[in-house]
Amino acid sequence: MPDGATPDTIANLRRDLAAAYRLIALNGMDDSIYTHISARMPDGPGGEKRFLLNPFGLRFDEVTAENLVTVDETGAVVDDPYGAGVNAAGFTIHSAVHMARHDAVCVLHTHTVAGVAVSSIKEGLLPLNQWSAQFHGRIAFHDYEGIALNLEERERIVADLGDKRVMLLRNHGTLLLGRSVAEAVKLALNLERSCKAQVAALGMGLTPVVLSDEVAEHTARQYDKAYDSQEVAGKPDPEWDAFLRRLDVVAPDYRG
Template sequence: MSLGGHEATGPRSAQSEAEIRRDLAAAYRVIAMKGMDDGIYTHISARLPDGPSGQKRFLLNPFGMSFDEVTAGNLVTVDESGAILDDPHGYGVNAAGFTIHSAVHMARHDAACVLHTHTVAGVAVSSVKEGLLSLNQWSAQFHGAIAYHDYEGIALDLEERERIIADLGALNVLMLRNHGTLVCGRSVAEAVKLALNLERSCKAQVAALSMGLTPDPLPDDIAAHTAGQYARAYDKTEASDSDPEWDAILRQVDRASPGYKN
């Protein structure tokens, strides 16, 4: 995948609302299954096709539901401000929690999905000045492709959105310092895969640096080469109608938490 943003041109950009709902509900279940949720907080949002009058529409989780309760049918449709357009079960949304997501979606039309987490490993890496290091093949995927945004308090200030967008720029991975991580995907599938890869990279860094031995980062040229290999593979997937990795993830969710499709 190209970690610098650009418009999707393959079949992923033509997904139906039903497909987007299914994938987003599965994303919530995957994040819960991997222990990457934070109670009822943090969000995964997905862009829907514009409404009949050109209205911008996004899907968000019903506020108060845990991630393993989210289904394709109970996702709430909101506009770019977080105002509710459709709420099948009347739960409402955490509009303040959509602050960051709406800013990214509106500034970056290639961001079909925005996934924000507060994991122990992600928060730990976001809390050190060095951020994520290219220590191994996993983290090399993100070499030169992570933006950083300094902590300003709980992200409720609408003015902060402009600074977040400026810091993110054309990249698809943002380390929110002292806070957590945010990734953008050209599809829900891409955002989930990116988030999972980022999480294991952070876990590996925490593990490696806790050993008391000498870290051995990859040379810049090797890390950059590896990042390019990842990028080309993800680009190819997004331009096709086949994603074996996402299909395998969906099968895993089908087995463990099949109610997400409802």
């Protein structure tokens, strides 16, 4: 996001981030009051790095555009409309990724049953279908080191992530980077259903049909082209618009 963004741009960012929290909750991908979705704001007047985060203690289905907290790169509170502060330790991973990857407007971290299950097997996500093929060769891995409170681990996470936008945190969960909030959410939803499909397919006890590297890579490039058409070429995003319309019906207070 460019410096000097207009108030409307910031308002839209807050709306989109609140929508992300609601959509993750609506799809059963939240984990009580834990995990985070962060968004990078325009730099402050003195070049300060600023990010939006959920107030600590609120469920994802309670997050609104108005109660999001502004923090700096250390997780220190800059603006806190709700007054509950943030889980600064939970921002450890996010701050490291945001500071290293300036292309990441949004960083989304989940602990879902399917995501944790797939992160806990050596093979990770297999190209078993069209959903999972989009991630072929595009997933980074980071070995589990315990609850992510160690600041030194941040450098290892960033190094393992490299230039990828999707990471399986071994034995832990998933991490998604989006050039917009919309992209991060779409990646998260697609990864989640890919993991669910893998758990279901392997759970049948039959022989899975794994796509060839050639077909999986071709499919992944097709997905890349679709994402780039919106994030690089600036084409409309009808899927994100559809998500927002859904929230306007089932959870209209997210905008407030």
